Amino acid sequence: MRGPFRPIVWVGGATSVALLAAACGGDGGNDNTATGGGAGRSGGTATVLGCNPQNSLIPSNTTETCGGNVLDAITAKLVHYDSKTAKPENDIAEKIDMTDNQNFTVTLKKGYKFHDGTEVKAKNFVDAWNYAAYGPSAQSSGYFMEPIEGFADMQCADEKCGTKPKADKLTGLAVKDDYTFTIKTTEKVSNLPVRLGYSAFSPLPDSFFSDPKAFGEKPIGAGPFKFDSWTKNSEIKLSKFADYSGKFGGKLDAITFKIYQDASAAYNDVIAGQLDVVNQIPSSALVDDKYKQDLPDRNLSQAVGVIQSITFPPTKTDPSYADPKVRQAISMAIDRPTIAKQIFNNTREPATGWVSPVVDGYKANQCGEFCTYDKAKAKAKLDEAGGFKGGKMTLSYNADADHKPWTEATCNSIKGALGVECVATPVVDFATFRSKITSFQMKGMYRSGWQMDYPSIENFLAPLYRTKASSNTGLYSNAEFDKLLDEAAAETDAAAANAKYQQAEALLADGMPSIPTWYSTVQFGWSDKVTGVQSTAFGTIDLASLSLK
Structure with a gap:
């Protein structure tokens, strides 16, 4: 539900690391699953973390989590x-x-x-x-x-x-x-x-x-909650739909998505009881599991259908990264295990392919050696490509979320392996960031993330890498890849279909349209006013289970 398509806005990292250590660290993600208590009372209003939607709230024109989370409720x-x-x-x-x-x-x-x-x-x-x-x-x-x-x-x-x-x-x-x-x-x-x-x-x-146009500012759905108001850059208010006849409603009378420009501010508001639920924990609170101390019995960590990556610009926008060998060299220059350990406190698992492990059809090591940190091989691959001809490399990120630590650490790793200057570059907010990407104006590399729309290996491949697909912002095109997707879709046997999709995924290592970085777990924190806090398999707040104590 969060994907094409919904690139995701937040990622936590630890601010304590400015430079990467040279050694390898642990890999695994924290798969411990928790929920926020038992049954609560009916009624009342809860506040949850929100962010600025890129576009007006039309279902067929919302391709990111900020607007998608609201639409999922209504x-x-x-x-x-x-x-x-x-x-x-x-x-x-x-x-x-x-x-x-x-x-x-x-x-x-x-x-x-x-x-x-x-x-x-x-x-x-x-x-x-x-x-x-x-x-x-x-x-x-x-x-x-x-x-x-x-x-x-x-x-x-x-x-x-x-x-x-x-x-x-x-x-x-x-x-x-x-x-x-x-x-x-x-x-x-x-x-x-x-x-x-x-x-x-x-x-x-x-x-x-x-x-x-007017509908997008005040959308009408058929879900358990109806839209009430949208104060730009501040909040989006929803209330219970009295005539909802489905079976997926909730206990709350109203929900407010409070829009934040800073992950730490949202987290501090949860601790202070000014915000009820966050589904992202800031960098400083991940260090040594500080969030578990700040919010004892009011936190969870769970593996979800989300993958983080770094995407390359279209060749017409920035030809510096056009050569697949340059892309492969950059990928091999990223020390994923150390970043996962020192920046994310092992709440991320180094990615070995482009598909999340939570979906049927996942196959490990589809990226092969190109997703394995190796300074010597990375430098040799870049030399094979004739070096990097774009001067310095840049890695852009939206500044209204906690991406600075890991993007800086990633650039440090790239610079240390390839000897090329790499600069982590902020863009003011997620809406501006996504607009630059979708209008093909973003030069250099940029952070990307994918939250599955539906539980299928196909959803991690077709929307992002099929020729002219809506979320194919790097404009990758491979006729053999497209052909395999078509063949997989025609299969009546699920295992046979998955095998075709896996063949298609393996082809991505040749062109390297993006760099898989890590598979995600989601970390939640909540105030002492709410109960029934759960994460969906998509990493979003399960509003149907949420209630006041």
Whole structure:
């Protein structure tokens, strides 16, 4: 649910390390799982950590966690992901029938309502998906509709969409009656039902289409909480939807996402009782597990479907990193074990590939030697490429989160191995940072993170590295990689599909479009006013379980 797509905003690091030690450290992440107490009372308001959304809150145009976390609370989809296992189960869908992995019939539950009181019907899904897929709509998650027949004819013929597309409707969607619609995909897609719980597939009320811009400032969903207000740079308020008929509601009457520009400030507010839950712990509190001392019996650490990485700019934006050998050299120059130990206090596990270990299909060591720290091999690989021709290297990060320590340590490691100047470079906030990336204006390397949208190996590959995929911000393109993704999607056997996806992942080591750095665990802290604090498998706060004592 947090991915294409939702690049993530926060990462903790320890401020005590300015320079990297040369030796190797431990690797493992902390897999200890905890929850914040038992059943609490119904009612009341809780405050949770929030951040500035990059865009207005339209489901098909929200591709990052700041807006995505809010949308997850106010939207309902055909499918809901279990908070602990991420296993999909029907929500608005009564059933999803498929016969050949290419033709699907969706039957809706009756009586499911939007927050404006109108009923959710088949046309609300079909209209929403057509809007997302239509090129002139310029929706960042429109790519999710690509498997549906007719998608290609709805795309712009040029970058500015000056030429109207051939069609404005997906031929693969058809409304049969108020509660039934069909989906036909261009090719076979074995995991399509699993994908349908992602926010891009949310239904939209009829009122959306009269003024999408206004809707984005005050969105209407069909989820357990409804949108109340958004004070920019300050807070987003939600309240319980009285007519919610689903089975995934919660006990709270209201939730406020308090927007912070600094992870330490949010953490200190939790300690002071001014904020109820944070799902990120700042660097200083990770050192020696200080957060466990600050918040005894009010903390948790859990492995989640999140991977951290460093992405390279498109060649047209910055040709300095175009040679895959340069990228491979940089990757081998990063001392992941030492950073995991000294910066993250072993709350991160050094990554050996591009797919999180929590999903079915994960295979270790897909990156091979290129994700193994080796100063000599790194320098030799850079020399093989003819050296670095861009002067100094830069590694950009959003300054409204705790990325400075690890980016500086990473640059120190690169400089120590390659003998090339590397500078950790802050960008004022996450919204600005992401805007520079998605408009292809970001020069140099930049931090990236991926929180799975749905529990599949495919979700860590296709949205990020398929040619022209919506979250392929480095503009990587490999025809053989794309072909393997298509072959995997056509497989009816899960093991056979995973094997194809694994072959595709292995190809990434050749082009190195990004550097896998570490797999994430999530650390939570909470005030003494709340109970039932749990993390979802996606690393987000499980709002359904949260309540006041």
